Amino acid sequence: MTRDQELRSKAYEAVKENRTIVDQDPYRLKYHLMPPVGLLNDPNGFIEHNGVYHLYYQWMPFKTGHGAKFWGHYSSEDLVNWKHEEIALTPSEWYEKNGCYSGSAIEHDGKIYAFYTGNVKDEEGNRETYQCLAISGDGIEFDKKGPVVELPDGFTPHFRDPKVWEQDGTYFMVVGAQTENLNGSVALLKSEDLENWNNEGIIAGGDDGKLGYFGYMFECPDLFSLDGKDILVFSPQGLEPKGMEYQNVYQAGYVIGQFDGEKGEYDHGSFEELDRGFDFYAPQTTLDHKGRRLLYAWMSVPDQDEQDHPTIDHKWLHCMTIPRELKLVDGKVHQLPLEEQKQLxxxxxxxxxxxxxxxxxxxxxxxxxxxxxxxxxxxxxxxxxxxxxxxxxxxxxxxxxxxxxxxxxxxxxxxxxxxxxxxxxxxxxxxxxxxxxxxxxxxxxxxxxxxxxxxxxxxxxxxxxxxxxxxxxxxxxxxxxx
CATH class of the missing domain: 2.60.120.560 (Exo-inulinase; domain 1)
Structure with missing residues (x-):
């Protein structure tokens, strides 16, 4: 049995062993996506491919704490009725042995190219990070190609969560990062073939960015166009509360600007929180065949009393938000429940x-x-x-x-x-x-x-x-x- 097969077998056994106690939880949700057991966090690889929506997610099947994450997988043809699919990725290889961390997906040559962060730690807790590629023809089974980006100069190993898109025949990747001076930032990389990537520098945050010091780490960046503007969504860590703002342990929000792909530059405005509630983090978007910019987010916040949720007693933790459509109205991003939600x-x-x-x-x-x-x-x-x-x-x-x-x-x-x-x-x-x-x-x-x-x-x-x-x-x- 390979390491991948061993991990899959253990995960499915954990689902089977705990199904009864999970299902008996009176706080189990009715129409939100949840883990079958264990912990769910960031949405990953959100994409529509051949008429099917795929939402992968960070999954720890063996406990309700964090650890060496898998990529769990839901699929749907209508964004309402979802099927829990086979595990997409397990942390089975040397470059991901401490977790297949968050990432994104893009369609290329009729296939899904999934990019994710391979997390590696030694016995002393020292971290290595690799941006990895896995390819799938059906969205179910993936062929791992291994690392395609190693850590660029100027950053600590807190360099993760790649989001990839194509623009004018060129591929771009934004990565959540921390500079060596411990400032949160978004790094930009560029490629002509999705496998060979060049570091283009920092487009937001960093040591001398427009935001000034804006926390020690940016997670889960996502850059996309909306009604003629370029929106950068990211999740900064380390902000101090400011009036009614930044009240959670970590935040999730956006800046609005213009991205110049040729120069690799992004001119943007001030940061705005996407959600004012207690539990919203690591949002990720995709563009569907109707031209809508769709968003899912994790309905929680890291390090925010996670182990006090009462669902812990029933061996599961966390869920996704409902899917939302983004619109730009008078210079502000609005979020709307999808029209499909009415089917419920x-x-x-x-x-x-x-x-x-x-x-x-x-x-x-x-x-x-x-x-x-x-x-x-x-x-x-x-x-x-x-x-x-x-x-x-x-x-x-x-x-x-x-x-x-x-x-x-x-x-x-x-x-x-x-x-x-x-x-x-x-x-x-x-x-x-x-x-x-x-x-x-x-x-x-x-x-x-x-x-x-x-x-x-x-x-x-x-x-x-x-x-x-x-x-x-x-x-x-x-x-x-x-």
Missing amino acids: RDGEAVEYSAELQKESRQYEGVEGKALELEIKDVAVSGGWLDISFADGCRVVYNPEQEIFTLERKSYVDGLIEKRQCRLKELKSMRIFLDTSSIEIFLNDGEECFTSRIYPSLNDESITFSASGHGSFNICKWNLKSL
Whole structure:
């Protein structure tokens, strides 16, 4: 038995041995992608190929902690119904023995070319890093070609998460990096054949970049065009909280600019967070046949109380967000649930025209654990409006202060914690609730809040309250399980 076969066998055995305890978890999600056992983190290799969407993911099947990651794999023809496929990559070779870390995929000559980081550590914990290539004709079985990029000069071995694309006949790769001066940066490489790569330097961050010192490491970069602008998404580590911003341990966001492929330069503006909630990290995008820029993200944050999630007791941890479409509106990236999400709606909508005057109300049929809630035509005056989801979380809008707040009951100590953003006007909310998660889209994706929540198991109530006057229209659907 080869090392690859041995690792696959052990992983499948772990799935089989723990299936019952995993499935018995009352906090198991209904319509989000989760690991069959163990830990899931970054989305990898997100691509549409021959009419099939492939989403690979960082997977540790043997425990709910991090370690020598595999690439797990989901596939779908409609972005709604997903099949858990065979393992795509195992850390079986010398150049990846401590993990097949995150990466991306591109189509070339009818095949999927997957690029990922091979992680290697010695007995003292010293790190080596290699950007590796694996090729597949069907997206299921991969032929590993090994390292195609070794560590360039000027960087520490924290050099990972390659994202590759083609532009005007040339291939480009951005890599999350740390300079030798311990500054986060995005490195650019260029190739004519996807196998031989030249280092083109730093296009964001670094020792003298426009952002100044902006953390000690940038992870999971992704550069793409959106409505005539070039958007660089990345996840900086090491930012200090600043007012309502940067409240999580690590962040995920973007800058907007113009990329010059010939010069290998990127002129960009300031950093903006993509999501204001507790749990959103390592987003990755792809372009589909409809011309949409689609995004998945990991619904968690590294080193942020991961081992306190109650799902640990049932041998699994973390999930993906729902898929989203990105749009550029007035110089800001908006995120919208995909149109395909409507296929999950189960039965007729429950609708109300609501008006509250210094009161709290529940509406018959507006409750549940897996649902979509649309709140439109919102008007609030003389105080705040809030919606409570059992005892798991609540959202509050204060029009006088122009602040939107998400509060949740901490799964660490039970205390109330919050995340906030400035919001001049609340026009609409679209909320996806799923057993132990909530995703909130404000004003057609102008702002988003994504979080894991753990409400009391026997409480499915939703309560609407206004300290002054509030009026709005409610539309609620139950959602099917995948």
